[in-house]
Amino acid sequence: MKIHGLQKMTLLDFPGRVACTVFLGGCDFRCPYCHNFELVTGEAKPIMDDQELFAFLEKRHGLLDGVAITGGEPCMNPGLPGLLRRIREMGFMTKLDTNGYHPDMLSSLLKEGLVDYVAMDIKNSPGKYAETAGLKELDMDRIRESIDLLRNGAVNYEFRTTVVKELHEEADFEEIGQMIRGAKRYFLQCFTDRDTVPFGNLHGPEPEEMERFAGIVRPYVPETQVRGM
Incomplete structure (x- = not known):
């Protein structure tokens, strides 16, 4: 399997663990x-x-407790189970970042106990999901299936949304709250621009707006927090 990036140590990517982060393409x-x-x-x-x-x-x-696997979308890679299996055999805990669009792969990983923590992106409310994911259309049932796998399973997890001023508004977070109702935890992350971002003229909301969005979701997911502000 080809590895496209490696952050040799992080205290942020794997909650509660000292980890490295592996990037798949x-x-x-x-x-x-x-x-x-x-x-x-x-x-x-x-x-x-x-x-x-x-x-x-x-x-x-x-030196390291765990390995975080991110991308890209790791669940697209058929070699992911073998990679995780070997990492765990070496004595490291594993964390997976995913967009949730591959519930069959996610289910297989969970059944085999290959991941200790999953962070799944929630891109937006259902009606704006495809646009926010940069697609003409997508199958929301696949997203909902992954949400249910995590909510109803035993693995530790979080849902998270990168909030972009031009893409998200209050009504979206009401719908997101309903979609992930009863989840263990949910984080809102403010978008920050970088040279690697493909489209310009995107902005993150102000801190007050981020807190307002979090307050909309909190009745559905009590452990809702703004991260990184």
């Missing part, structure tokens, strides 16, 4: 605010293969 979404768009389009060249990653991890016993 490819994604079926084209979110206009994506920070890793070069991974989405395949423009980024691999930096190593999985054997080189395992060699790196062998040297990190005692």
Whole structure:
């Protein structure tokens, strides 16, 4: 398997753990605010293969607790189960970032116990989901199935939304709250612009607006927080 990026240590990507973050290429979404768009389009060249990653991890016993797998969309990669299996055999905990559009893969990973923590993106309210994901259309049933897998399963998880002023408004968070009602936790993350973002003229809301959005969801998900502000 090709590895497209590696952050050797992070205290942020895997809650409560010292981890490294592994970036896999490819994604079926084209979110206009994506920070890793070069991974989405395949423009980024691999930096190593999985054997080189395992060699790196062998040297990190005692320094790292876990490995966070992100992208791109990791669940598109048929080699993901094998990668996670090997990482766990090495004694590391695993965290998965996903857009939730591959419930069959997610279900398989959960059944085999290959992930300790899942962070699933909630792009927007159902009526604006495709637009926010940069697509003409998508199947919301696949998103809802992944939501249900996490809500009804045993794995630790979070739902999260990157909030963009031009894409999100109050009514969207009422619908999001209803969609993820009863979830363990939900985070709102304010969009910040970077050179790697594919579309310009996008902005993050003001802190007061972020808190207002969080307040709309909190009756549905009591542990709703604004992250990173």
